[in-house]
Amino acid sequence: xxxxxxxxxxxxxxxxxxxxxxxxxxxxxxxxxxxxxxxxxxxxxxxxxxxxxxxxxxxxxxxxxxxxxxxxxxxxxxxxxxxxxxxxxxxxxxxxxxxxxxxxxxxxxxxxxxxxxxxxxxxxxxxxxxxxxxxxxxxxxxxxxxxxxxxxxxxxxxxxxxxxxxxxxxxxxxxxxxxxxxxxxxxxxxxxxxxxxxxxxxxxxxxxxxxxxxxxxxxxxxxxxxxxxxxxxxxxxxxxxxxxxxxxxxxxxxxxxxxxxxxxxxxxxxxxxxxxxxxxxxxxxxxxxxxxxxxxxxxxxxxxxxxxxxxxxxxxxxx
Amino acid sequence: xxxxxxxxxxxxxxxxxxxxxxxxxxxxxxxxxxxxxxxxxxxxxxxxxxxxxxxxxxxxxxxxxxxxxxxxxxxxxxxxxxxxxxxxxxxxxxxxxxxxxxxxxxxxxxxxxxxxxxxxxxxxxxxxxxxxxxxxxxxxxxxxxxxxxxxxxxxxxxxxxxxxxxxxxxxxxxxxxxxxxxxxxxxxxxxxxxxxxxxxxxxxxxxxxxxxxxxxxxxxxxxxxxxxxxxxxxxxxxxxxxxxxxxxxxxxxxxxxxxxxxxxxxxxxxxxxxxxxxxxxxxxxxxxxxxxxxxxxxxxxxxxxxxxxxxxxxxxxxxxxxxxxxxxxxxxxxxxxxxxxxxxxxxxxxxxxxxxxxxxxxxxxxxxxxxxxxxxxxxxxxxxxxxxxxxxxxxxxxxxxxxxxxxxxxxxxxxxxxxxxxxxxxxx
Numbered sequence: 001x002x003x004x005x006x007x008x009x010x011x012x013x014x015x016x017x018x019x020x021x022x023x024x025x026x027x028x029x030x031x032x033x034x035x036x037x038x039x040x041x042x043x044x045x046x047x048x049x050x051x052x053x054x055x056x057x058x059x060x061x062x063x064x065x066x067x068x069x070x071x072x073x074x075x076x077x078x079x080x081x082x083x084x085x086x087x088x089x090x091x092x093x094x095x096x097x098x099x100x101x102x103x104x105x106x107x108x109x110x111x112x113x114x115x116x117x118x119x120x121x122x123x124x125x126x127x128x129x130x131x132x133x134x135x136x137x138x139x140x141x142x143x144x145x146x147x148x149x150x151x152x153x154x155x156x157x158x159x160x161x162x163x164x165x166x167x168x169x170x171x172x173x174x175x176x177x178x179x180x181x182x183x184x185x186x187x188x189x190x191x192x193x194x195x196x197x198x199x200x201x202x203x204x205x206x207x208x209x210x211x212x213x214x215x216x217x218x219x220x221x222x223x224x225x226x227x228x229x230x231x232x233x234x235x236x237x238x239x240x241x242x243x244x245x246x247x248x249x250x251x252x253x254x255x256x257x258x259x260x261x262x263x264x265x266x267x268x269x270x271x272x273x274x275x276x277x278x279x280x281x282x283x284x285x286x287x288x289x290x291x292x293x294x295x296x297x298x299x300x301x302x303x304x305x306x307x308x309x310x311x312x313x314x315x316x317x318x319x
Numbered sequence: 320x321x322x323x324x325x326x327x328x329x330x331x332x333x334x335x336x337x338x339x340x341x342x343x344x345x346x347x348x349x350x351x352x353x354x355x356x357x358x359x360x361x362x363x364x365x366x367x368x369x370x371x372x373x374x375x376x377x378x379x380x381x382x383x384x385x386x387x388x389x390x391x392x393x394x395x396x397x398x399x400x401x402x403x404x405x406x407x408x409x410x411x412x413x414x415x416x417x418x419x420x421x422x423x424x425x426x427x428x429x430x431x432x433x434x435x436x437x438x439x440x441x442x443x444x445x446x447x448x449x450x451x452x453x454x455x456x457x458x459x460x461x462x463x464x465x466x467x468x469x470x471x472x473x474x475x476x477x478x479x480x481x482x483x484x485x486x487x488x489x490x491x492x493x494x495x496x497x498x499x500x501x502x503x504x505x506x507x508x509x510x511x512x513x514x515x516x517x518x519x520x521x522x523x524x525x526x527x528x529x530x531x532x533x534x535x536x537x538x539x540x541x542x543x544x545x546x547x548x549x550x551x552x553x554x555x556x557x558x559x560x561x562x563x564x565x566x567x568x569x570x571x572x573x574x575x576x577x578x579x580x581x582x583x584x585x586x587x588x589x590x591x592x593x594x595x596x597x598x599x600x601x602x603x604x605x606x607x608x609x610x611x612x613x614x615x616x617x618x619x620x621x622x623x624x625x626x627x628x629x630x631x632x633x634x635x636x637x638x639x640x641x642x643x644x645x646x647x648x649x650x651x652x653x654x655x656x657x658x659x660x661x662x663x664x665x666x667x668x669x670x671x672x673x674x675x676x677x678x679x680x681x682x683x684x685x686x687x688x689x690x691x692x693x694x695x696x697x698x699x700x701x702x703x704x705x706x707x708x709x710x711x712x713x714x715x716x717x718x719x720x721x722x723x724x725x726x727x728x729x730x731x732x733x734x735x736x737x738x739x740x741x742x743x744x745x746x747x
Binding site for chain 1: 340343344346347348350351354355358359360361362363364365368376377379380384558561562564565566568569570571572574577580581584586587588589590591592593594595596597598599601602615617618619624649674677678680681685696697698700701704705711714715717718719721722725726728729730733736737740741
C-alpha cells in the first residue's frame with residue numbers, strides 16, 4: 001500500500017519534536033475514532049454477545065421479567081423445528097437461480113456497456129442502474145403486477161406473441177415463485193454491474209493489444225484476459241450475493257405479507273426468524289436462529305475465501 | 320486480417336471494415352435498446368395500470384393493455400332548441416306518440432314534452448294527464464326509448480368493417496344503427512353478437528394518484544420519511560467524517576486491524592445483532608419512536624467511513640502539514656482543509672444515505688409497527704396496500720409516488736453516485 005507511507009511521513013515531524021506531540025495526535029485519533037468504537041460496542045459487539053447469551057435462555061419479550069437459563073434446549077429445538085428445514089430449503093431453492101444470475105448478469109451487462117460498438121454508453125449505464133434506486137416496496141408491487149398471471153405483461157406477452165395461452169402462475173405456484181422472485185430481484189443488479197464495469201475499464205489496454213498481436217479471438221481475449229483481470233470484482237459480487245441470500249427478506253415478505261405462501265415456498269429463513277423473534281417476541285429462540293444464520297453466513301464466506309485462492313487473480317499479487 | 324485475401328479494388332478493405340463496424344454498432348445498440356426496454360418495462364406497466372380502474376384492469380387480461388372503455392351511442396335522441404333530448408314512447412288514450420322530454424319537475428311530477436313529429440308546441444303532463452290537440456287525455460304512460468347502445472365493430476358482407484350501435488340483440492341476429500348516420504334507419508345483421516369486438520375508446524382514470532395520495536396520507540408519509548432521513552443523514556455525515564479522518568490521518572496503534580473489523584461489519588448478517596438490540600430498545604421504551612432509526616447513525620457506518628477514508632487518503636498531506644506548522648489543531652485542519660476539498664464524496668455519502676433511508680423497509684417496519692402516524696413511506700405504502708390489496712390501480716399509483724423522489728435524486732445527482740462507485744471500486 002502506497003498510502004501508508006504518507007501516514008509515516010505525517011508522523012515524522014511529531015517524532016522529531018518529542019513523544020508528547022505524537023501521543024497527543026494519537027489521543028486525537030482515538031477521539032475522532034470514538035463514535036465508531038462506541039457504536040461498534042453498543043450496536044454490534046454487545047448485541048452479538050447478548051444474542052449468544054439469549055440463545056441459551058427462554059427470553060420472551062412478552063414476559064421479560066421471567067428469563068431462565070435453559071441450556072441447549074433452544075439448539076435442540078432447532079433440530080426438531082420443521083420450519084427450519086423448510087425455510088432453509090426455500091432459501092436454497094431460491095439461491096439455485098439467484099447465485100448464477102448474480103455472478104453472470106453483472107459481467108454480461110458490463111461487457112455490453114463496455115463494448116466499443118455501443119452508442120450512448122452513459123445513457124444505457126444510467127438506464128440499467130436506475131432501478132437500483134427504486135424502493136424495494138415499490139419494485140415488489142410493480143413487478144407483482146407485471147407477473148400477474150391474467151393481466152400482467154409477461155403472461156400477456158407469452159399469450160399474444162408466443163401463443164402460450166396458459167402462462168405460468170408466477171406468484172402462486174410453488175415452483176414458479178422462485179423464478180418470479182429472481183425476476184423481481186433483477187432490478188437490484190445496478191451496483192454490481194457498475195463495479196464490474198469500473199473493473200473492466202481498469203484493465204490495461206496493453207494487455208488487449210498484446211492479445212491482438214498474438215491473434216487471440218474476442219472470446220479468447222475475454223476468457224483469458226478480461227475474466228481473470230476482473231475476477232476480484234466477480235468475487236466481491238459473489239460474496240455480497242451470498243450475504244444477501246442469508247439476509248433475503250423484504251421482497252417475499254412484502255409480496256406475501258409474511259405468510260410463506262404458496263405452501264411455505266416463501267417462508268425464507270429470515271421470515272421464520274422475524275416471526276419468531278419480532279412477531280411472537282421469542283427472543284431466546286430467535287437469537288438461536290440468528291446465530292445459526294450467522295454461523296452459516298460466516299461459514300459460506302470463509303469457504304468462498306478459501307476457494308478464491310484458486311480462481312481470483314490479484315494483479316498486484318497482494319491478498 | 321489485412322493479409323487474408325487480395326482485393327481487386329484498393330478502397331474496398333477500408334470500405335468493408337467501415338460497413339462491418341456500422342453493422343456491429345447498429346446491432347449492439349439495438350440489442351441494448353431492446354434489453355433496456357424489457358428491463359424498464361415494469362415502469363410502463365405500473366404507469367398504465369395506475370390510470371385504470373378495476374374493470375379496465377380485468378378487461379386488460381384480453382385485448383389492449385391501455386385504459387379503455389367500451390363506447391356507447393345514445394339513441395334515439397331528438398334535437399330541440401339546441402339541446403339533445405331523450406325520447407319516450409307515450410301511450411295516451413288509444414294513440415301512441417314519440418315525445419321528447421324537455422323538462423321534468425320531480426317534486427310536482429310535472430313534465431314537459433315535445434312531439435317529435437310535430438315539434439311546434441310543448442305538451443305539459445301533470446299527474447298523468449295532459450291536453451293533446453285540445454283534448455284532455457288521462458292515464459298517460461311514458462316509456463323511455465333512449466338507451467346507451469354498445470358500439471360493435473361489425474364485419475359487413477362486402478368485407479368492410481363498420482362501427483355500429485346495437486339497438487336490439489338476439490342470439491343469432493342484431494339490429495344495428497349507424498351512429499354517424501342514424502337517420503338512415505336500422506341495419507339488420509345476421510350472426511352472433513358475442514363474437515363481435517366492441518369499439519373501445521381511450522379513457523384514462525386520472526383520479527387514482529389523487530385518491531392514493533389522500534387515502535395513504537402521502538403528506539404525512541413524506542414528512543416522516545424526510546425527517547428520519549435528514550436526522551440520520553446529519554448523524555452519519557458528522558460521525559463518518561470524523562472516523563474516516565481518524566483512519567486516514569492519525570497514528571493509532573492497531574489501526575489496520577480496527578479497519579478490518581470495521582469492514583467486517585459490512586458482511587455481518589444484521590439479524591444477529593438486531594434481536595437483542597430490539598429487546599433493548601423495547602425495554603427502554605424506544606420502540607414506536609424514531610430513535611432506533613436515527614440514533615445509531617450518529618455512530619458512523621462502515622460503508623460511509625470506507626468511502627470517505629478512500630477519498631481522504633488521496634488528498635495531499637502538504638496542506639495539512641503546513642497548517643500544522645502554523646499551529647492549526649486537528650479540528651481546524653478537518654474543518655478548513657479536509658472537508659472543503661472533499662465535497663464531492665461528502666455529497667455522495669449524503670445522497671447514498673438519503674436514498675437508503677428513503678428505501679429502507681425492515682427496520683422501520685419492526686420498530687414502528689402499530690404507529691401509523693410515524694411510519695416512513697416504505698412501511699406506509701406496504702400497510703396501505705395490505706388493506707387495499709383488491710385495488711391494483713391504487714397499489715401501482717402508491718408505488719410510483721414512492722419511487723419518484725429517489726429516482727429523481729439519482730437523475731439529478733448521477734455524477735455523485737457514479738463517483739461513489741468509482742471510489743469504492745478502486746480498492747476492490
